[in-house]
Each structure stands twice: as C-alpha cells, then as structure tokens.
Amino acid sequence: MTECTKCDREAVMHAAYSGSHLCETHFCASVEKRVRRRIREDDLVPGDATPEDPETWVIGLSGGKDSVVLTTILDDIFEQDPRIEMVALTIHEGIEGYRDESVDACVELAEDLDMRHELVTYEDEFGVRMDDVVEDDPEGMAACAYCGVFRRDLLESYADEFGADKLLTGHNLDDEAQTALMNFLEGDVRQMAKHFDASIGSFDEREEQDAFIPRAKPLRDVPEKEVALYCHLQNLPAHITECPHSSEAYRGEIQRLLFDLEENHPGTRHSIMAGYEELAGIVAERYRDDGTKADLHECDECGSTTTTGGRCRKCDLLAALEAV
Ligand SMILES: [Zn+2]
Ligand SMILES: [Zn+2]
Structure with missing residues (x-):
C-alpha cells in the first residue's frame, strides 16, 4: 500500500503533476481547497454583497459529474452565507434516456442540498428536441453545434430572469486546457481575449460586457479525473454516461493529445493554463484599448x-x- 503524503492512511490517488499521494480525506480536502482558492483569486464574492443585498448565482446543473461536484462544493461553502443566493438551473435538450436520467440526478441533488432548482426544456422553449434536430440537421452540422447555441441562449435568458449576477459552470482543468489549446492551434487570438473576459480572468481584471451575465468556473483548477474521483468518493448522484449525440471530433483529438502530453510530462495542463491565462489577459486588455470590441x-x-x-x-x- 502507498501511504498518504499527509498522514499514514492508504492513498486513494496519486497526482503525478504534484508528486503527492493522498488518502480519501486529504484528497477531498484538497479538491475543496482548490475551489475555495479559485473563488478567492477570481474575486467571485464582491465586497459590496451584503445579506440585505445578496448576490445571485445561477449554477448550470446538467447532472454530470462536473456540475454535480461544483454544486455540492458551492453549497458546502456558501450554504450559511447570507450574501450569496444560489439557484441550480437544468436544461433538458430532449435526448431520450440520456437526459431523463441526468435530470433525475439533478432533482435528487437539489433535494439533498435543499437548493432552489429550475428545469427548462428545448421543447417548451423552442418547440424542438435534440433527437429530432439530429435527424433533420438542416445545416449539416454536428449535434453539439446546434445544442451549444440553444443551451447558451437558455442559460443566458434564464439566468437573466432569475436576476443572476453570475452564471457558474462546472468546467474542469481538462476542459479549459483543451479550449486553450484549440484557440492556439486555430490561431484565434480574438477568441482568447473573449474567453478571458467571459469566464476565466479574475473579476478584478475582466471587463464585463453589460449585455452578458458574467461567467465563472470555480472547478477550473481540478483535473477531470479528480472531479470524477471526488464524485465517486462522496457518493454524489451523478449521471456518468456520455451524450449519445456527442461528436466534437476536433476536441476529441485535442483531448487525446493532451492526455499523452500529460502522461509524459506531468503538469502540462497546469502550465498551458497558467501561460494562456496571462496571455489572454494581455490580449483582452489590448483589444479593449483598440476599441475593436464587437x-x-x-x-x-x-x-x-x-x-x-x-x-x-x-x-x-x-x-x-x-x-x-
Ligand atoms: Zn491523508
Ligand atoms: Zn433571436
């Protein structure tokens, strides 16, 4: 047995990028600590939030491991904090079987946490179901391309309706490193600037666009594998299978590339994000000064x-x- 780096219990995980072996208790604590630190470093809780005038955070809760873990940890941190009000928002895309099960997970979690939970569907809002969209496919696009547009629209409009000050999503370190690498490889510098202002910079450094609700990703320091392990160890109700229409071919390629890089050079995802965030911040500032914002x-x-x-x-x- 391998011992925990911090105590003498058995380690449940090894993080090659940091060299540490952690037992269940110390691993879970380390995940929570990273989320707290991210919330602090991104200045998520504004100084002027008070119990009389609280901030409203809408959390995108899909029922997958990432959003389930995010919602659970946020509830743990802020449940007793009257400055923050949380609403979990679930979107049903109309994907038979797949989404029905994950909606059950969302309902169960919200009940466990005693958190306000709202469910909206593509069918009620737009009169379409993703299962049919995939069949018809009038634009000859991947399913995710349609779904992404619809999901963003609903997240934005409902977050607005609930009076959200921020919209929080469960993107993890792997998701963000993939997006960063894709922006590099596509040479899309403007997209880097947008990414920074929309969701990854600290609220101190970002320029918020009045028309959009600012986003935050408090799980973005935690690798996907660790999110999954945390979910499992805490016995959280999450729905694990992948979407049956999922077909983001390019992202899949990047994911495999990053996986191999991380295997051979532990810490690659962290270093990509550290450099990318600094660069994206500089670029965002530059574009603001140019007055070329869309x-x-x-x-x-x-x-x-x-x-x-x-x-x-x-x-x-x-x-x-x-x-x-
Ligand atoms: Zn330990
Ligand atoms: Zn429109």
Whole structure:
C-alpha cells in the first residue's frame, strides 16, 4: 500500500503533476481547497454583497459529474452565507434516456442540498428536441453545434430572469486546457481575449460586457479525473454516461493529445493554463484599448443579444429547422 503524503492512511490517488499521494480525506480536502482558492483569486464574492443585498448565482446543473461536484462544493461553502443566493438551473435538450436520467440526478441533488432548482426544456422553449434536430440537421452540422447555441441562449435568458449576477459552470482543468489549446492551434487570438473576459480572468481584471451575465468556473483548477474521483468518493448522484449525440471530433483529438502530453510530462495542463491565462489577459486588455470590441445588437426576432445584428444564431437555426 502507498501511504498518504499527509498522514499514514492508504492513498486513494496519486497526482503525478504534484508528486503527492493522498488518502480519501486529504484528497477531498484538497479538491475543496482548490475551489475555495479559485473563488478567492477570481474575486467571485464582491465586497459590496451584503445579506440585505445578496448576490445571485445561477449554477448550470446538467447532472454530470462536473456540475454535480461544483454544486455540492458551492453549497458546502456558501450554504450559511447570507450574501450569496444560489439557484441550480437544468436544461433538458430532449435526448431520450440520456437526459431523463441526468435530470433525475439533478432533482435528487437539489433535494439533498435543499437548493432552489429550475428545469427548462428545448421543447417548451423552442418547440424542438435534440433527437429530432439530429435527424433533420438542416445545416449539416454536428449535434453539439446546434445544442451549444440553444443551451447558451437558455442559460443566458434564464439566468437573466432569475436576476443572476453570475452564471457558474462546472468546467474542469481538462476542459479549459483543451479550449486553450484549440484557440492556439486555430490561431484565434480574438477568441482568447473573449474567453478571458467571459469566464476565466479574475473579476478584478475582466471587463464585463453589460449585455452578458458574467461567467465563472470555480472547478477550473481540478483535473477531470479528480472531479470524477471526488464524485465517486462522496457518493454524489451523478449521471456518468456520455451524450449519445456527442461528436466534437476536433476536441476529441485535442483531448487525446493532451492526455499523452500529460502522461509524459506531468503538469502540462497546469502550465498551458497558467501561460494562456496571462496571455489572454494581455490580449483582452489590448483589444479593449483598440476599441475593436464587437458591437452588440438585439435580435430582431427574440431580442437576445447578438454580435451580428439582424437575427441571432438561435433564431436562424430555429427557422432552418422549421423549414425542414
Ligand atoms: Zn491523508
Ligand atoms: Zn433571436
């Protein structure tokens, strides 16, 4: 047996990037500690939040391990803190079987935590189900491309309806390192700047766009494998299987590349993110000074915010689906 680096109990995990072996207790504590530190370093709790005028945080709760772990840890930290009010928001995309089970996990978790929980569906909101969208596919796109547009629209509009000051999502270290690497490989510097202002910089350094609810990702220092282990050790109700329509081919390639790099050079994900965040911050500042930030318009049809003018992407897609 391998002993815990911090006590004499048996280690349940080994983190090659830090060299530490941790027992169940010390591992769980280390995950929670990293989330607390991220919340502090990103200045998530503003100085002017008071029990009389609390902040509202909407948490995107999909029922997968990441959002379940995020919701649980946030509840643990802020349950007794009257400055923060939390609402869990679940979106049902209309994916038979898959989403039904994960919605059950969300309901169970929200009940366990005694947290306000809201459920919205593509079917009620847009009159479409992802299972049908995949069949029709009027734009010849991957399922995730449609789904992403619809999900962003609902997260944004419902977070707004619930008076959210922030929208929190369960992206982990692997997700963020993949996105960073994709932006590098695609040479998309503007996207790096956007990524920074939208969700990864500290609230002190970011420039918030009034039309969008600022996002935060408190799990972004924790590797995916550790999120899964935490979920398992804490016995949390999470739905593990992958979406049956999932087909982000390029991201899959990047994921395998990063996996091999991390195996051979532990710490790669952390170093990618440290460098990327610094660079993205500089670029974001530069673009602000240039005054080249995208103009924002209201969609002619639904009124949601768009950068293109005319009709928003979601309304375009819905019209294309309608025409099938
Ligand atoms: Zn220990
Ligand atoms: Zn629209």
